[in-house]
Amino acid sequence: MPNQKLVIEKDLLQQFKIIVEDWIPKNASIAIAVNDTYVYFGSGSHNIHLEVGTAVKEDSIAYRVLRNPIKTDAVMENTLFDTPYYAIGYPIFVKDQPGALVIVLPPTFSKPKIETYRFLTGRQNEDWSPIPIEQISHIESLQKRTWFYKDGEQYKTTVTLKELQTRLPNIFLRIHRSYIINIHFIKKISRDVTSNFVILLKDGTELPVSQSYMNDVRSVLEF
Structure with missing residues (x-):
């Protein structure tokens, strides 16, 4: 069926080349890949090659995306080529069939680093104060506003919890859809009457750990 393959390749080029050519190196x-088979490959300049018709190998990026259709990225050792990538x-x-579009880059490629916050500027009444990030005990989302706390004092910020989570240093940990805490301010972790975890901060604040963040909290804090 060589003609069929050629039609598919042309269709894919028209759909996806324009999407990626402006931003990929x-x-x-x-x-x-479609249906566990590679249907198109366009080689860059780092000497790798893949035959159209090759089966998708288990645990490759394409394999992961085909089984869990979300954006996925990683440094791979040799699941597709003879060199890391x-x-x-x-x-x-593709023609109503689930597929995976994989951008293959040299192993020396590194993702652009997002600069972490060194301070947050918070508002109290009509005053604004820049607070060093390490002095903030926790951050809260309440009534569509974001608040952070230092020495028991509350400050309002315009930055959302979602954005904060991507730009806070790793001393901060999301424990709930409404809370991010500074792990240096944790006094203890215990269970409430329903056996859910509760984190007690050094200033006496108690914050719940939601089920959706339970595994992350246990993994980071190693308990």
């Missing part, structure tokens, strides 16, 4: 390669996979549909 010139030496990046593009692989597209950095790959970013995206779920797509």
